[in-house]
Amino acid sequence: MTDSTGAAPGDAPRGKPARQPSLATRLVAVAAIWSALTLIAAAFVLVELYRTAGERAFDAQLDVYVKSLLSDLVAEGETAAAPTTLEAPRMLGEPRFSLPLSGWYWTIRDAGTDAVTFASPSLVGDPLVLPAPDGEGTQSGFTPGPTGDEVRFMQTVIEVGGEPRIIAVAIATEDFRAEVAGFARQVAITLFVIGLGLVGAVFLQVRVGLRPLGRLRESLSRVRLGEAERIDQDLPLEIAPLAIELNALITSNREIVERARTHVGNLAHGLKTPLSVIANEARAHPGPFADKVGEQAGIMQTQIQHHLDRARMAAQRRVIGVSCVVDPVMERLVRAMSKIYRDKVETLEWSGAQALKFRGEQQDLEEMAGNLLDNACKWSAGTVRVSARALTDEGGRDMAEIRVEDDGPGLSEEECREAVKRGRRLDETVPGTGLGLAIVADLAALYGGRLDLGRSELGGLEARLRIPAL
Structure with a gap:
């Protein structure tokens, strides 16, 4: 939940820094x-x-x-x-x-x-x-x-x-x-x-x-926007070394990210097979011990997947100069959810902001917004409303806010805090791992944003995702 100023509970008030x-x-x-x-x-x-x-x-x-x-x-x-x-x-x-x-x-x-x-x-x-x-x-x-x-x-x-x-x-x-x-x-x-x-x-x-x-500023901005891969080094003698060092930093950053992704993939493949073997053996030999082994293997798979996702997200977050337009991504997700939940969701409204850009990986935006949409469609009574807009946060940063609302049962204030904890499922009757909202919250935090949950005007849950924008 948030207070009247839009700050999450417990957040220290932050004044807008003076412009130098x-x-x-x-x-x-x-x-x-x-x-x-x-x-x-x-x-x-x-x-x-x-x-x-x-x-x-x-x-x-x-x-x-x-x-x-x-x-x-x-x-x-x-x-x-x-x-x-x-x-x-x-x-x-x-x-x-x-x-x-x-x-x-x-x-x-x-x-x-x-x-x-x-x-x-x-x-x-x-x-x-x-x-x-x-x-x-x-x-x-x-x-x-x-x-x-x-x-x-x-x-x-x-x-x-x-x-x-x-x-x-x-x-x-x-x-x-x-x-x-x-x-x-x-x-x-x-x-x-x-x-x-x-x-x-x-x-x-x-x-x-x-x-x-x-x-130099324009060249760095082009790299940040993803329009160029390197900074122009054709500069005067006094600042040319700065451009050279920045290019070296960008190259090193990309190499580190690629190595991190490779290690994450290797770890995922290395653990996936042994856990699958353990789970299959447990199912092949029914009994109390096998059931316990299968249960713990499932928990291990869930936890490993969660931490692998966090490692992948942290690696992607450190990529310099990547961005994506929000509207096309959201439109694709809305169309996909309309087809998946066509028997459950009667109305899925979408209103966006043209030219709004997310300063990060497109697949991260798809994962965050996709989890929120999937969660809203699962719990809605028939209506889901999705919107995106540009705003400036308390620190003076440009942000994009994606708001997902449904007309489902909603959550209490205590349940909103519990919902973003990893593996925490508030209703075992609905399929899922309990990691969706936790992954969204973690990924938003890695980008310097946040996920706030509250009561929607439709009567159900309202999820407000704030992420950095260009």
Whole structure:
């Protein structure tokens, strides 16, 4: 029986394994991430270098204006150390120092009292608040201007006429910031295009470089589907040894299977004759002892046949690259059972799934499905329904499910568990060895599938056989 999820009782729940990304996806993703991080870092470095160079150019311009103010402050023919008079500086060759609140300002202050001696007309009486000078020398930086906009300033403390004076020049940074932002946008666009080109180049490189792996996968798939016997070895030097080893494995596998089949056949023939002789002798000399010998010989024949079947099935299960289409096999079995049980089974329905393939030996499919059909026909009251469909199991594998239902007496849950035990017959009045369902269960397990028994909608037994599919 199965629960609502389709799992057999006692089975541990199995989650569907996470699908791993392909090698191409991993390589392209790593290259894209690394390229993005590198180009982003390069963008920050380039913008920072441009900003630093712009500030140096800004300071060079401010330094020129500071020196021009100093030269204009002292009257012509006098020296800054001992001037007789201080003259108001002129326009410094820049009209914006005269335009009200233009963003271009200069001041000359007394270092001791911080009183403004001279100021540019552009200040129109508003103060230019600057940080206090840090000793003598030149100081530069950013600060809010009279209108609240950011300005870049430079101020220097110099002694004029024996008194320290602070000469300061400030220029609005709006244009400078706009240039830096424009450069940053150009850098971003340029590096983005370069990044796309790099990722595209990596993608092409990966696609071309991994193409032989795709060929290897296709060749291996053809072998698995039974369309080819060997893997193509015309591959690059790095993966050609893998194809060679796989071909060697396939050849070795076939040799082992053939040897196993030969040994199984030899063992069957070697045991069949002695057991037949023992059984014949027991029948020829009736009596309690002969009856006991005949009974035990029959049990030995049954057990030997069961284990020989399992050995044969295990050998066949290990054959690489075999498959068969389910529909034709099932149609032949349904026709055969219709003829065999024509006096007992009135309705034998069949519905299949075209192109559904069983990944295994055709004779194994015939044995599993044939046993289920034979069992259903034996116990049915007149109706048997058979169907096949493709599905995906809990582990994400492609499976084929063959469902056989009848309208017979059916089995209880306990009887369903007993029915798949070898040699276990629930009704001695019906001919058989009791191995049919056990062989089906064992063979399905060898293929990685399973046999589940339960109650059919028709009222009898429902057998669900799940086997690997392509």
